[in-house]
Amino acid sequence: MNKRPFNFDERETKTFRSICTLMYLLTIFSLIAIQLYRQFVLHQPQEAWNDIAMLLSVNILVLLGLTLYLTGSINLRSIKLTHILVGFALFVLVGFLFTIFKYAVLLGQDISLAEMWSSLSTVVIISGILWLALGLLAYLGNRRIDKQIS
Amino acid sequence: MTYICYIAFMDQRSRMKLKLARIEKNLTQQELADQVEVTRQTIGLIEKGDYNPTLNLCVKIARTLDRTLDQLFWEDGTHE
Numbered sequence: 659m660n661k662r663p664f665n666f667d668e669r670e671t672k673t674f675r676s677i678c679t680l681m682y683l684l685t686i687f688s689l690i691a692i693q694l695y696r697q698f699v700l701h702q703p704q705e706a707w708n709d710i711a712m713l714l715s716v717n718i719l720v721l722l723g724l725t726l727y728l729t730g731s732i733n734l735r736s737i738k739l740t741h742i743l744v745g746f747a748l749f750v751l752v753g754f755l756f757t758i759f760k761y762a763v764l765l766g767q768d769i770s771l772a773e774m775w776s777s778l779s780t781v782v783i784i785s786g787i788l789w790l791a792l793g794l795l796a797y798l799g800n801r802r803i804d805k806q807i808s
Numbered sequence: 809m810t811y812i813c814y815i816a817f818m819d820q821r822s823r824m825k826l827k828l829a830r831i832e833k834n835l836t837q838q839e840l841a842d843q844v845e846v847t848r849q850t851i852g853l854i855e856k857g858d859y860n861p862t863l864n865l866c867v868k869i870a871r872t873l874d875r876t877l878d879q880l881f882w883e884d885g886t887h888e
Contacts, residue, residue: 667846669859 730803
């Protein structure tokens with residue numbers, strides 16, 4: 659008999675991890691829904707949903723960063739620079755369009771050219787920092803795995 | 809149809825290998841489970857073919873039953 663009541667074997671650990679993954683995804687999607695509902699349907703002030711937005715941002719960034727570092731699955735040296743630049747441009751474009759959509763359509767505000775330019779520069783800077791940080795983690799993770807193999 | 813029946817038969821045979829080896833060794837599912845440090849349910853599910861054990865667990869089971877991995881887990885007729 660199993661002596662300890664909570665002595666998980668590999669099958670139970672695997673099942674437990676699957677449940678944790680499912681519940682994590684459910685929690686994240688629920689939080690996204692709650693945040694969007696508060697922001698765009700209830701039109702609550704930023705203070706009312708800022709904590710959820712921060713939590714989501716940190717959570718997803720840490721998830722991406724740790725996945726890239728611990729799996730080491732992306733080999734940056736095998737990706738062409740032009741592909742990275744095109745990916746970055748698309749990322750910026752989506753971020754910029756979302757920002758415009760948010761202010762112009764969802765919040766119904768008029769945006770001047772200066773505000774648009776300011777928004778674009780903010781998106782470029784934040785996206786640049788994110789790409790650099792995630793790229794660095796991917797590089798370090800890949801190097802770590804290579805070292806382990808050798 | 810014949811091929812599907814053959815596959816099902818071979819699958820059942822390969823599943824039976826673990827059970828037969830355990831019985832030949834005079835071990836119950838619980839005793840084998842205790843020796844390889846898993847639960848009885850896990851051994852039951854492996855024998856039934858409903859759970860794929862890790863290589864580590866396969867090695868532990870093979871050692872406990874004095875068999876090789878091939879003898880316990882390799883499907884007959886698929887060596888080549």
